[in-house]
Amino acid sequence: MSAHQGAHQGPHQGAHQYDEGHTVAGWTGFGIATVGTTVAGVGVCAVSALLIGAGLGIVAVSALVTWALHLTGWGKPPGRRDREQWAMRVRDPSARAGHAGCVGCRLAGRGRDRGPAVEARAAVARESAPVGETPG
Numbered sequence: 699m700s701a702h703q704g705a706h707q708g709p710h711q712g713a714h715q716y717d718e719g720h721t722v723a724g725w726t727g728f729g730i731a732t733v734g735t736t737v738a739g740v741g742v743c744a745v746s747a748l749l750i751g752a753g754l755g756i757v758a759v760s761a762l763v764t765w766a767l768h769l770t771g772w773g774k775p776p777g778r779r780d781r782e783q784w785a786m787r788v789r790d791p792s793a794r795a796g797h798a799g800c801v802g803c804r805l806a807g808r809g810r811d812r813g814p815a816v817e818a819r820a821a822v823a824r825e826s827a828p829v830g831e832t833p834g
Contacts (some may be wrong), residue, residue, distance in 0.1 A: 720786050724775035727764030731757050765802050769793060775800055 738753025740746075767773055771789035775797035783790065796808025803809035 714725035721768075721773050722786060723764050723767035725786070726767060726772075727760045729761055734758075734760055766806075768802050769806055769808070773802075 734753045734756030736753070737756055738750050740748025741751075741753055764773070771791070771793035773793070774783065774790050775792060777799070782788070793803075794808075796803035797805070798809055800809055
């Protein structure tokens with residue numbers, strides 16, 4: 699065994715020191731996309747526009763499924779995570795608020811810095827009176 703191999707030993711022999719993002723969202727999206735590319739590949743071999751289109755449609759569905767799972771907490775934010783968050787079956791507690799720097803969260807309107815104008819609108823909404831009544 700070389701010195702390099704020994705440096706990485708720990709509870710998971712040979713495991714890296716960083717979470718590589720193996721998540722339910724990632725693996726589900728990968729599985730669906732694999733089916734889609736297989737269908738599209740068969741369509742290319744069979745010269746079938748219907749199969750190619752169906753395969754590309756399945757790939758598009760895989761992106762939407764992955765995104766939805768990420769937003770519900772089954773994906774992980776980009777960057778480093780605590781070891782407790784490394785397991786694939788651990789939901790991400792910060793998903794509802796959105797992840798800073800995450801394109802998927804930004805597309806869903808999450809993870810943005812809330813500026814003063816947004817905070818002011820939120821305060822007005824909280825102070826609003828029920829329908830049919832006036833505030834104050």
